[in-house]
Amino acid sequence: MSSLDFDFLIDHLLEHNWVALARALPEEVVKALREEAKALWQAGNFHNAKVGREGEKVKSEIRNDHIHWLDETNLSDVQMSYFAVLNEIKDRLNRELFLGIASFEGHYAIYPEGSFYKAHLDRFQDADERVLSCILYLNDNWQPDFGGQLRLHLEEKTLDIEPEGGTMVIFYSDRVLHEVLPANAERWSLTGWFRRRSLRDLF
Ligand code: OGA
Ligand code: MN
Numbered sequence: 001m002s003s004l005d006f007d008f009l010i011d012h013l014l015e016h017n018w019v020a021l022a023r024a025l026p027e028e029v030v031k032a033l034r035e036e037a038k039a040l041w042q043a044g045n046f047h048n049a050k051v052g053r054e055g056e057k058v059k060s061e062i063r064n065d066h067i068h069w070l071d072e073t074n075l076s077d078v079q080m081s082y083f084a085v086l087n088e089i090k091d092r093l094n095r096e097l098f099l100g101i102a103s104f105e106g107h108y109a110i111y112p113e114g115s116f117y118k119a120h121l122d123r124f125q126d127a128d129e130r131v132l133s134c135i136l137y138l139n140d141n142w143q144p145d146f147g148g149q150l151r152l153h154l155e156e157k158t159l160d161i162e163p164e165g166g167t168m169v170i171f172y173s174d175r176v177l178h179e180v181l182p183a184n185a186e187r188w189s190l191t192g193w194f195r196r197r198s199l200r201d202l203f
Pocket of ligand 2: 120121122133178
């Protein structure tokens with residue numbers, strides 16, 4: 001069992017469409033994920049992130065991060081400990097919010113100095129699988145003057161979240177407009193989506 005405050009997670013998500021949890025995972029797990037991401041980056045295992053669905057284009061005026069997709073069928077040990085937590089979250093969400101989440105897809109992301117991701121939603125117009133976005137930040141000792149905040153454009157206000165290591169943010173992929181402000185330092189994260197089966201597959 002993880003020490004996540006599931007009641008807070010569910011209540012806040014239900015009421016506000018988003019939730020942020022500081023120290024969501026043990027420090028050593030965050031550190032191991034960060035080190036794994038950096039090793040993959042140094043080995044050349046990232047590529048420029050694209051905009052839209054698979055096969056779409058690199059559009060550096062919209063986003064200029066680099067990503068490495070995780071292979072859910074071949075997880076490393078530390079990825080498995082993260083997925084164990086994600087599974088617990090999934091079970092609670094399905095049980096209490098009836099979200100029908102079936103799987104998780106995710107990638108490491110690095111925003112090199114000067115990188116950003118302009119305001120967008122995470123659900124594509126022609127694909128309805130993504131229910132919730134779930135981001136885990138992997139930065140060590142992030143400083144406010146580094147920029148790189150996750151900005152949520154909510155109905156009632158704009159909210160900036162610092163990408164401090166161990167902070168987890170969850171929000172509805174189709175409802176919460178969000179962006180990554182320009183980062184003045186390397187910014188690391190593990191970003192993913194809780195997915196349901198496509199409604200299109202039912203017909
Ligand atoms: C994304 C995204 C936000 C962040 O990858 O779709 O919006 O804070 N990331 O990294
Ligand atoms: Mn996004």
